[in-house]
Amino acid sequence: MNRKGFTLVELIIVIAIVAILAGAIFVAIDPARRLHETRNARRSSDVSTILDAIKKHQADNNGDYHANVAAVNDGDIWQIGTAGTGCDRDCAGDSTEDACVDLSGLGANYLATVPEDPKTGSATTTGYALHLEDEGTVKVIACDAEGEGAGGGGVAPDISIKR
Numbered sequence: 001m002n003r004k005g006f007t008l009v010e011l012i013i014v015i016a017i018v019a020i021l022a023g024a025i026f027v028a029i030d031p032a033r034r035l036h037e038t039r040n041a042r043r044s045s046d047v048s049t050i051l052d053a054i055k056k057h058q059a060d061n062n063g064d065y066h067a068n069v070a071a072v073n074d075g076d077i078w079q080i081g082t083a084g085t086g087c088d089r090d091c092a093g094d095s096t097e098d099a100c101v102d103l104s105g106l107g108a109n110y111l112a113t114v115p116e117d118p119k120t121g122s123a124t125t126t127g128y129a130l131h132l133e134d135e136g137t138v139k140v141i142a143c144d145a146e147g148e149g150a151g152g153g154g155v156a157p158d159i160s161i162k163r
Contacts, residue, residue: 036146039118043128043142043159046115050080050103050128051140051161053111068102069130069138077131079143080114083124091129091143101130120144137162 057066064070072078079087081100088098103114117127121144131139139162147154 033148036148040142040145040157040159042118043145046117046128047140047142047159047161049115050111050130051138051163053103053106054130054138054140055163057106057110065138066103066106068105069132072101072130072132073097074132074134077129077141079125080128080130080140081123081125087125091141100125103130117142117144119146131162133162 054066054069058064076097077091078097078099078101079091080103081087082102082104083100085098087100103111114123114126115128116122119127121127127142127144129141129143131141133139139160142159145156145159147156
């Protein structure tokens with residue numbers, strides 16, 4: 001009786017080849033880097049959303065900023081969030097104020113919910129900051145952008161928009 005099939009050695013060789021190819025593809029894809037890029041893309045979108053909401057509110061109110069935005073000192077960087085204290089951490093190379101600036105009062109027509117950093121944000125400290133510049137422009141900054149290196153430790157991109 002002559003039976004056809006694969007031998008154990010042939011199966012082990014095929015499994016080893018598939019494992020080597022899978023490992024090579026996994027390294028080439030670099031999932032950790034893709035996660036950093038995905039979170040940075042979300043941060044970029046959130047920064048744009050926040051600035052659009054501030055500017056739309058300003059346009060609908062005869063050029064006046066929302067009261068919470070207007071209370072921000074020119075030249076200072078304020079983290080966005082609901083916390084009254086504890087917002088004085090480093091953001092974009094500058095010290096922030098102790099209190100956060102609360103944008104939740106903009107209203108659902110402008111900003112349904114205040115975005116939070118996908119890795120470190122919360123409602124109290126979102127991980128985004130607001131900077132009123134001397135010439136009257138508003139700059140929104142992502143505080144915790146991740147670099148492309150292992151663990152996000154490479155040079156982080158500047159994720160900010162100003163108008």
